[in-house]
Amino acid sequence: MIEIEALTKDYLELTVVDHVGLTVADGEIAVIVGTSGSGKTTLLRMINRLIEPTSGTVKIDGQDTRDVPAFELRRRIGYAIQGHGLFPHRTVGQNIATVPTLLGWDKGKIAARVDELLELFQLPAAEFRDRMPSELSGGQQQRVGVARALAAEPKLLLMDEPFGALDPIIRAKAQSDLLAIQKRFGTTIVLVTHDMEEAIHLGSRIAVMDKGKLLQYAPPDEIIARPATPFVAELIGTGERPFRLLSLGKVRDLVESGPAQGEPISADASLRDAYAECLWTGREMLPVVDADGASIGRIRRDDIAHKAERPQ
Amino acid sequence: MTDAAIAAPTRSFAVDKLGVLIAALAAIAAFLPFAAFRANRIVLGEAKGLFAALPGWEAAALAIVLAAGIGIALFRTPTLWRLATSLVVLALLFVAIGHAGTFLTPPGDKIARVSPGAGFWLLIFAFALLAADAIARLKLKPWTRIGVLAAVALFFAVLLGSGTLNDLSILREYANRGDTFWREAQTHLALALGSLAAATVAGIPIGILCHRSDAWRAPVLNVLNAIQTIPSIALFGLLIAPLAWVAANIPGASAVGISGIGAAPAMVALFAYSLLPVVANTVVGLDGVPPAANDAAKGMGMTDWQRLVTVEFPLAFPVILTGIRIVLVQNIGLATIAALIGGGGFGVFVFQGVGQTAMDLVLLGAVPTVALAFAAAVVLDAIVEMVSPKDTRRD
Ligand SMILES: Nc1ncnc2c1ncn2[C@@H]1O[C@H](COP(=O)(O)OP(=O)(O)O)[C@@H](O)[C@H]1O
Ligand SMILES: [Mg+2]
Numbered sequence: 001m002i003e004i005e006a007l008t009k010d011y012l013e014l015t016v017v018d019h020v021g022l023t024v025a026d027g028e029i030a031v032i033v034g035t036s037g038s039g040k041t042t043l044l045r046m047i048n049r050l051i052e053p054t055s056g057t058v059k060i061d062g063q064d065t066r067d068v069p070a071f072e073l074r075r076r077i078g079y080a081i082q083g084h085g086l087f088p089h090r091t092v093g094q095n096i097a098t099v100p101t102l103l104g105w106d107k108g109k110i111a112a113r114v115d116e117l118l119e120l121f122q123l124p125a126a127e128f129r130d131r132m133p134s135e136l137s138g139g140q141q142q143r144v145g146v147a148r149a150l151a152a153e154p155k156l157l158l159m160d161e162p163f164g165a166l167d168p169i170i171r172a173k174a175q176s177d178l179l180a181i182q183k184r185f186g187t188t189i190v191l192v193t194h195d196m197e198e199a200i201h202l203g204s205r206i207a208v209m210d211k212g213k214l215l216q217y218a219p220p221d222e223i224i225a226r227p228a229t230p231f232v233a234e235l236i237g238t239g240e241r242p243f244r245l246l247s248l249g250k251v252r253d254l255v256e257s258g259p260a261q262g263e264p265i266s267a268d269a270s271l272r273d274a275y276a277e278c279l280w281t282g283r284e285m286l287p288v289v290d291a292d293g294a295s296i297g298r299i300r301r302d303d304i305a306h307k308a309e310r311p312q
Numbered sequence: 313m314t315d316a317a318i319a320a321p322t323r324s325f326a327v328d329k330l331g332v333l334i335a336a337l338a339a340i341a342a343f344l345p346f347a348a349f350r351a352n353r354i355v356l357g358e359a360k361g362l363f364a365a366l367p368g369w370e371a372a373a374l375a376i377v378l379a380a381g382i383g384i385a386l387f388r389t390p391t392l393w394r395l396a397t398s399l400v401v402l403a404l405l406f407v408a409i410g411h412a413g414t415f416l417t418p419p420g421d422k423i424a425r426v427s428p429g430a431g432f433w434l435l436i437f438a439f440a441l442l443a444a445d446a447i448a449r450l451k452l453k454p455w456t457r458i459g460v461l462a463a464v465a466l467f468f469a470v471l472l473g474s475g476t477l478n479d480l481s482i483l484r485e486y487a488n489r490g491d492t493f494w495r496e497a498q499t500h501l502a503l504a505l506g507s508l509a510a511a512t513v514a515g516i517p518i519g520i521l522c523h524r525s526d527a528w529r530a531p532v533l534n535v536l537n538a539i540q541t542i543p544s545i546a547l548f549g550l551l552i553a554p555l556a557w558v559a560a561n562i563p564g565a566s567a568v569g570i571s572g573i574g575a576a577p578a579m580v581a582l583f584a585y586s587l588l589p590v591v592a593n594t595v596v597g598l599d600g601v602p603p604a605a606n607d608a609a610k611g612m613g614m615t616d617w618q619r620l621v622t623v624e625f626p627l628a629f630p631v632i633l634t635g636i637r638i639v640l641v642q643n644i645g646l647a648t649i650a651a652l653i654g655g656g657g658f659g660v661f662v663f664q665g666v667g668q669t670a671m672d673l674v675l676l677g678a679v680p681t682v683a684l685a686f687a688a689a690v691v692l693d694a695i696v697e698m699v700s701p702k703d704t705r706r707d
Contacts, residue, residue, distance in 0.1 A: 050611055075613030085608030088701060089626050099612050134701070148612075158611075 001026055002047065002156065002188065007056035009042050009212075016042050018212040019056070024205070026155075029182060029189040033199040033235070034209035040192040043209070044158055047190065048077045060156065075099055078157035078187070082164045084145030086133040092118070092144050093129040099152040117147040120181065139170040146178070150187070159191040163198065175201060196235050200224070200244055208232050221248055225311045242308035246272040249307055251288055251299055260287040260298035267296060275304045330445050331386040337438035338382050345429035347412045352423045353481075353670055359429060365412040374408050377401060378435070385442050395446035398439045405435055406471060413479030425481040427672060454694035461690045481672035482679065485661075492660075497680065499575070500657035503650055504643040504684075507579055511586030511639060516632065518587070519594020520620070529595070536588035544646055547584065548653050551577035578655030582646055586639040593635025597628030630700040637692035644685040648677065 002024040009017040017039040024030040032040045045051040047058055049070045058065045065073055086095050093114045100110045115125035121143040133141055142162065149157055162178075163171045179202065182189055193199055199206045200220045207217045208231075216228035224244050227233035236244060249271040264287040265274050277286060278301040285300045345359030346366075363371045381401040384393060413426040447460070477483050486493055522529040542550070556572025559565050570576045601624050609619040651659030658677040665673030 048611060050607075071613045071615050073613070074611060079608070079611035081604060081607060081611065083604050085602075085604035085611075087605050087608070087623055087627075088602065098614075102613055102618070132701075145608075148608075 001061055002030075002190070003057075003059040003062075004047070005057045005059075007043065007046055007058060008054050009039075009046060009051060010054045016212050017046065017053075020209075020212075020214045021056075022207055022214060022217045024188060024190060026188050027182075027186045028204040029191060029202055030205050030207060031199040031203035032190065032192045032207045032209060033194065033196055035235075036194060038209040039212040040194075040209055041160055044160055044190060044192050047158055048074045048079060050074075075102055075152065076154055076156070078149035078152075078154035080146050080149040080157070080159045080162050082161035084133075084141045086141055086145060086148070088133055091130050091132060092123075092136070095133065095144060096148045096151050098148060103152055105152075113151060117151060121147050121177070123147075139166055139174065142166060142170075142174060143177070146174075146181075150181070150185070153185070155188060157187050157189045159189065161192055161194070164193075178202070196237070197244075200247060208235060221245065221311065224248075241310075243272055245311075246270065246275055246304065246308050254299050254303050254307065255288050255297045256300070256303075257297045258285075260285040262286065264289045264295065265299070266291070271304050271307055274299055275301065275308070278304065326388045327386060328388045330441065331388075334385040334438045334442055335382045337434055337441075338378065341431040341434040341438070344431035344434060346431045347409065347416060348427050348429045349416045350425040350427075350481075353425055353672070354668070357425075357427070360412070360416065362431070365429075366408060366415055367411075370408065370411060374404060377404055381439065381442075385439075391446050391449045394442060395450065398443035398446060401439045402436065402443065403467060405432065405439070406468075407476060410471070410476035410478075410480060413477065413481075417479045425484065425672065426479060427481040427675075454697045457694050458691060461687060465687070482675045485670070485672045485676045493676070496656055496658055496660050499650075499655070500644075500647050500659075500681070500684075503575065503578055503582060503647040503655065503657055504640065507582035507586055507643055507647075508636065508639050510579075510583050511590050512636060514583075515587050515590030515635075516594050519591045519632075520598065522591065522595050523598040533588075533592065533595070536591055539584050540588050544581070544585070544649050545652065547581045548577060548649055548655075551580055552653060555580070573654040575650070575655045577653055578647070578650030578657075582643050582650075585646060586643060589635040589638040589642070590632070593631050593638075594628065597631030597635075598624055600631060601627045630696055633692070633696050633699060637689065637696060640688045640692060641685050644681060644688055648681055 004023070005021050007017060007020045008015065020043055022030070032043060034040050042051055046053045047060075047065070049065055060077075086092075087098075093111075096114045096117055097110045100113060105113075114129065118125040118128055123140060123143060128136075128140075128144075133144065136144065142165070146159075146162060149159070163174050166174060175198065178189075181187070191202060193202075200223075203220055205217060205219055206223050208215045208223065208228075210231050216223060216232050218226075218228075223232065224236055224241055227236060247270050250267070251265055251269050251271060251274050252267040254271065255267060260283070262281060262283055263277075265277055267288050267290045274286060278284070283301070285298045287295060288297050288299050290296050342362075346362040346364075347360045348357035349360055350357040362375065365371070366374065378401065381397050384397045409428050409432055416426045417424050447457070452460070471477060472483075478487070518532060522532050539547070552572045555570060555577045559571045605623055605627065606619065609623045614622070647655075647657045648659035648662055650657045651663050658681045661677030662674050663677075665671065665675075665677065
């Protein structure tokens with residue numbers, strides 16, 4: 001668990017992060033979102049003390065981060081940055097091995113961990129282990145960057161716009177990979193982005209920042225339904241609100257028994273996709289199948305539309 | 313494929329731009345003396361053209377080879393041919409000048425001098441140009457370049473060992489002072505390499521300090537820059553007084569070899585000149601380390617020292633090595649001046665030769681210096697290329 005209290009950073013007269021307080025429970029993904037210059041990166045980097053706070057405290061599992069030497073603290077926390085930050089003179093394998101090496105793991109254990117992570121990120125170890133970062137595509141570099149951050153099995157992972165440099169298709173893939181890995185290891189993640197869509201997709205909670213202040217910290221549905229300030233509402237985009245709400249729900253939540261005509265939809269698809277399918281094919285209802293293709297009922301367009309209404 | 317097939321016939325008759333220059337130089341060389349003969353070391357020489365300097369058939373053969381070489385240079389021929397041609401012509405020229413020495417020297421005459429003439433040097437220059445151009449166009453791998461250098465060195469070793477060049481004046485000078493030559497060669501290398509080692513050991517930490525602290529950066533670089541602008545002879549001279557004072561007043565100083573003249577001030581001067589390239593390249597190299605790599609290193613919990621050793625230094629190394637290359641080549645040349653203040657080295661022959669107006673003696677000092685500097689440049693350029701990251705980005 002991370003507890004941040006009254007965390008503040010001043011540069012001379014300028015207050016860049018202003019009395020921010022928030023708590024991230026174990027296994028949650030907290031997404032910090034805001035416009036450029038709102039203090040997101042500064043807030044994130046104060047967690048692993050890459051930036052020393054002017055005042056306020058950060059506690060990780062109850063321990064004040066100032067009670068441990070900074071380099072030791074950072075070895076326990078995964079850190080992935082935009083543009084991956086891979087060491088250009090080291091192979092993919094050596095890059096991933098960075099923190100385990102710093103921690104003095106033995107060679108066999110490090111090699112096994114490197115291969116395990118490469119496979120996990122769908123980069124066949126035999127092929128990729130000895131490549132140089134410059135020999136990878138942008139998407140592959142980004143995956144190696146995240147693999148490196150996870151190498152020493154940190155309980156906490158900090159990510160600063162990790163997908164910012166990727167094109168939309170690779171980006172969507174990277175996001176779903178991250179969710180899968182987070183589920184598997186139960187890692188607590190604090191992720192910075194300027195993209196509200198990404199925040200809603202990934203976040204169990206979203207922290208909206210503006211000019212160094214935390215405007216709202218809440219689960220995505222609450223942020224959409226009850227934005228705390230006009231700025232938050234604007235960031236979500238008023239016209240987008242019903243669709244953003246739908247993107248949070250799954251087809252599975254609204255399945256009823258009964259038949260329907262035409263191409264079926266997966267129970268794990270988002271309500272937003274189901275609604276789009278109804279509109280596009282002019283159908284009142286869609287047949288629903290589960291992951292192995294077995295029919296489990298149907299979903300009605302009206303039910304979906306109802307879900308898009310402002311929650312009470 | 314088809315483009316090349318169509319273009320080939322026209323291209324084979326096309327004239328190469330550099331070839332025109334080489335042909336022009338060779339044409340001028342034909343009107344200049346191939347060798348010069350002097351009855352003794354310091355009288356004025358008589359110019360000898362190619363056919364006067366060599367036995368008739370040998371001169372004719374060389375003339376034909378030269379003509380063929382010029383033809384190959386003049387037209388657009390395959391690069392490998394051009395390289396082979398230039399190397400063969402250069403080798404034959406050196407053999408021929410050796411034969412000219414033997415041919416022109418009356419049997420048993422120990423004081424007559426034969427030296428290469430302006431025509432010879434111009435031909436060497438023209439075909440060296442062709443070789444350099446071909447090597448550049450072939451984009452040879454670093455190891456191959458070192459291999460070519462080694463082959464050239466081996467060629468000269470065999471040529472000198474075989475005695476083919478023994479009747480040339482420069483080797484006559486060498487024969488008179490064989491022991492001194494190798495002693496001065498050692499001194500020369502010790503001066504150049506010793507000052508380089510000292511500058512590297514001192515310069516890299518100073519560079520790191522300048523990189524990390526803005527307060528040091530400007531003052532240190534300005535002082536080193538100012539030192540570079542002092543003319544070398546002045547700097548060597550300026551050091552005489554303070555070092556003489558040190559030798560006279562600090563106990564033990566003269567016992568370890570410090571004195572106003574000799575190797576000590578030469579070493580200090582070379583060291584002072586060497587610092588700027590090493591320090592400046594260290595700073596530039598460290599500045600060029602990608603900020604994201606530094607940020608990641610800190611973020612993953614490297615200490616400052618670990619980051620310096622495992623990330624910053626390896627990434628800056630090719631640039632630092634470029635600085636070391638500059639210093640080595642510069643010092644091999646500058647060490648010649650050490651002889652002026654009694655520091656020894658190849659400069660001894662140069663200054664003695666100037667004093668006696670004996671050009672051959674000047675060459676005995678100058679030729680090895682130039683050859684050493686050239687070899688150092690080739691080897692270090694190759695090493696720099698080997699340690700530099702290759703650009704193999706795929707996306
Ligand atoms: N070292 C610094 N000195 C002065 N101002 C800074 C420094 N670092 C960041 N800032 C300022 O702090 C503000 C917030 O920066 P940052 O946290 O990087 O924002 P974000 O990540 O949200 O784009 C910006 O206005 C930036 O100019
Ligand atoms: Mg930022």
